Amino acid sequence: MRSPILDYLDGIIAGTDHVDSGALADYIPELAAADPDRVAVALCTVNGTVYASGDTDDRFSIQSMSKPFAYALAIEDRGLEDVLERVGVEPSGEAFNELSLDPETGKPRNPMINAGAIATHALVKRDDAAAVDRILALFSDLAQRPVGIDEALAASELATGDRNLGLAYLLHASDQLGHDPAAAVEGYIRQCSASVTVRDLALMAATLANGGVQPNSGLRLFSRRNTRHVLSVMASCGMYDAAGDWLTSVGIPAKSGVAGGIIGVLPGQVGVAVFSPRLDAHGNSARGVVMMEKLSEDLGLHLMEAGRPARSSLRETRTVAVEGVPATVYVLQGDMVLSSIEALTHELIGNPPPTDLVVFDMSRVDEVLPVARRTSAAMAAKLIDAGHRIILVDPEETVPGFQDSQGRAVERWSVDRFEQGLTSRGSV
Numbered sequence: 001m002r003s004p005i006l007d008y009l010d011g012i013i014a015g016t017d018h019v020d021s022g023a024l025a026d027y028i029p030e031l032a033a034a035d036p037d038r039v040a041v042a043l044c045t046v047n048g049t050v051y052a053s054g055d056t057d058d059r060f061s062i063q064s065m066s067k068p069f070a071y072a073l074a075i076e077d078r079g080l081e082d083v084l085e086r087v088g089v090e091p092s093g094e095a096f097n098e099l100s101l102d103p104e105t106g107k108p109r110n111p112m113i114n115a116g117a118i119a120t121h122a123l124v125k126r127d128d129a130a131a132v133d134r135i136l137a138l139f140s141d142l143a144q145r146p147v148g149i150d151e152a153l154a155a156s157e158l159a160t161g162d163r164n165l166g167l168a169y170l171l172h173a174s175d176q177l178g179h180d181p182a183a184a185v186e187g188y189i190r191q192c193s194a195s196v197t198v199r200d201l202a203l204m205a206a207t208l209a210n211g212g213v214q215p216n217s218g219l220r221l222f223s224r225r226n227t228r229h230v231l232s233v234m235a236s237c238g239m240y241d242a243a244g245d246w247l248t249s250v251g252i253p254a255k256s257g258v259a260g261g262i263i264g265v266l267p268g269q270v271g272v273a274v275f276s277p278r279l280d281a282h283g284n285s286a287r288g289v290v291m292m293e294k295l296s297e298d299l300g301l302h303l304m305e306a307g308r309p310a311r312s313s314l315r316e317t318r319t320v321a322v323e324g325v326p327a328t329v330y331v332l333q334g335d336m337v338l339s340s341i342e343a344l345t346h347e348l349i350g351n352p353p354p355t356d357l358v359v360f361d362m363s364r365v366d367e368v369l370p371v372a373r374r375t376s377a378a379m380a381a382k383l384i385d386a387g388h389r390i391i392l393v394d395p396e397e398t399v400p401g402f403q404d405s406q407g408r409a410v411e412r413w414s415v416d417r418f419e420q421g422l423t424s425r426g427s428v
């Protein structure tokens, strides 16, 4: 049976057939020779399942979509502080190839424009492998197949790469490169010439969505924190001088490339990739932007959408006898995040437990964020101070043991002991 998700992606292609605005990038002769009518879309969930439609196996150059991954690698290599000293994180509001550095700091404004990406490329450590080989190895780990370079394209861009050379000399002159400018540009252009499909890109984006772990191999390629950092920079700078428009209409971190690809990432859920070579005035795929807008609308991708109200983590409150002692049982559920722990403390304060014995049944709780751990520990200490005896039924040990100021602790009971101790039930 064909997945309805694939049917849906077919519809994205068919429904944007009329969008033929824009033009091929022609400052790289090889790109000007591309077939403008090729089109593809793919998505990959954090479970690693890829769905793709259109020219799904057509290869094209990754171009600037390589930038966030090379940036992530440089940060993994050198640490964030070091990289931030050389490349900023402020949106530039300028074109991707603008010949300028931040006049105040002398640094490239961000790693998504060419100046910052050339500086970033030069920051990738090159112990025994050249930086570009390490970057290709990373792309291969991300896409789970050997990713190579389109040599004809690389040669074509190198022959016309004066603007990028100009940027590299500018960086060198302000002491921001630490490398031979021509070598840095050659490496950067080769990085941009890696040849990929929308499937590859969806897997790469899904790794960012999955906090830095490739969803199929389980390989951790970037730390969670570095992944969050890279996604933040993509959100503010990934679409160049169209970043504001993009964030309001599509609403996810993204990166485009001049060959016509765009990747987008919804953290925790999905990576998406689209491909169509005609570019708008910002250098972003014109049909790609329309496809992304539709995907965002239909799939509910916009990060700023409030979504359903956060559910209370309090499933029910019961008054029962536990080992013959009257007790109030709070049955908690789901993920305990700021809004759910707030709702629980609000309930406990507004409606204090009527019995001395209080049981928190945490057996249906999935994840407890640090804010909920801290707040529940503080709340338990207050309840003990107020004279309550507290039992935690917390088989997964989702919350730490806590004590009040005099060292009086909560009791931890197993689910079995709790169930055997329930001698009568009733609702309040």
Ligand SMILES: NC(=O)CC[C@H](N)C(=O)O
Pocket: 063, 064, 065, 096, 097, 114, 157, 164, 189, 192, 256, 257, 258, 259, 283
């Ligand atoms: N926006 C892009 O994709 C630009 C990448 C291209 N290799 C360049 O440096 O001009």
